[in-house]
Amino acid sequence: MIEVRGLTKQYGPVTAVDDLTFSVKPGVVTGFLGPNGAGKSTTMRMILGLDRPTSGEALIGGSSYKKLRKPLETVGALLDAKAVHPNRSAYNHLKWVAQTNGIPTSRVKEVLTMVGLQDVARKKVGGFSLGMGQRLGLATAMLGDPEVLLLDEPVNGLDPEGIRWVRTFLQALAAEGRTVLVSSHLLSEMALMADDLIVIGRGKLIAATSTAEFTQMAAGSLTRVRTDNIEEMSAALDSEGVEYSLGQDARGRDSILITGNDTDFIGKLAYTYGIPLSELTEQETSLEDAFMALTSDSVEYRAPGTTETSTQPAADKGDA
Numbered sequence: 042m043i044e045v046r047g048l049t050k051q052y053g054p055v056t057a058v059d060d061l062t063f064s065v066k067p068g069v070v071t072g073f074l075g076p077n078g079a080g081k082s083t084t085m086r087m088i089l090g091l092d093r094p095t096s097g098e099a100l101i102g103g104s105s106y107k108k109l110r111k112p113l114e115t116v117g118a119l120l121d122a123k124a125v126h127p128n129r130s131a132y133n134h135l136k137w138v139a140q141t142n143g144i145p146t147s148r149v150k151e152v153l154t155m156v157g158l159q160d161v162a163r164k165k166v167g168g169f170s171l172g173m174g175q176r177l178g179l180a181t182a183m184l185g186d187p188e189v190l191l192l193d194e195p196v197n198g199l200d201p202e203g204i205r206w207v208r209t210f211l212q213a214l215a216a217e218g219r220t221v222l223v224s225s226h227l228l229s230e231m232a233l234m235a236d237d238l239i240v241i242g243r244g245k246l247i248a249a250t251s252t253a254e255f256t257q258m259a260a261g262s263l264t265r266v267r268t269d270n271i272e273e274m275s276a277a278l279d280s281e282g283v284e285y286s287l288g289q290d291a292r293g294r295d296s297i298l299i300t301g302n303d304t305d306f307i308g309k310l311a312y313t314y315g316i317p318l319s320e321l322t323e324q325e326t327s328l329e330d331a332f333m334a335l336t337s338d339s340v341e342y343r344a345p346g347t348t349e350t351s352t353q354p355a356a357d358k359g360d361a
Contacts, residue, residue: 127167
């Protein structure tokens with residue numbers, strides 16, 4: 042488990058991380074999200090003992106990183122995939138890391154195979170593509186078979202197959218009971234990968250919750266109803282004091298959007314009043330929309346003409 046308690050980092054008058062407190066539990070993939078300049082990388086560096094906090098502390102398994110007896114066997118990290126000597130081969134880079142940390146060199150071939158680099162093990166890293174560099178970074182993180190993983194943008198530069206592989210790989214590691222913290226700006230992928238989220242903006246904690254609860258925080262409950270009896274359904278909703286609005290769906294069909302009530306309640310209400318429905322769906326807000334809505338005040342740079350939030354539902358969860 043990773044525990045962050047009152048973590049603060051100041052650079053002169055600038056507060057990069059401001060009194061952060063959160064925990065990352067084992068057994069799930071936790072996404073670490075925030076706009077550019079939010080303090081994610083600084084926080085991860087403090088967890089790993091690379092930057093000294095102005096105040097507060099970061100613990101891994103109840104201990105600070107600098108007190109770990111065998112750090113690579115406890116924590117695997119990928120913060121900068123380019124931090125490799127370009128004239129070393131992938132094999133020799135991993136062999137050097139293993140030997141300087143008391144890890145058997147037999148582990149090198151294992152992790153190279155694990156990340157799919159076994160066929161280029163003897164090639165110089167300087168000739169690797171960005172995606173290959175990311176795979177080597179993951180191999181380095183896994184060298185000590187660690188209990189905890191901290192990964193900063195691990196899918197950057199990977200093709201769709203590689204992204205899917207990383208997702209499956211990290212979920213499998215979490216299923217083994219490991220603690221996995223992943224920072225990424227690919228929100229569509231994070232929605233598929235992460236069970237929990239830590240979201241920060243301008244160094245402050247915005248949310249520490251499950252991915253599902255985070256999207257609900259931004260959107261609440263929104264249900265779409267289509268019926269040939271719009272007036273009767275509207276009257277039934279009015280009689281129950283239900284908030285709704287009239288509009289059209291993506292195909293231009295008249296519909297009712299209802300807030301604050303789920304499909305079970307609306308379905309029972311329609312049945313009670315004898316109103317047949319042609320559609321009854323709960324609208325699902327995307328992680329991207331939720332992220333934009335809840336971090337809009339924390340964006341450091343915004344291009345002219347961009348909107349702060351999106352209020353359009355992303356997808357339907359099912360039809361009646």
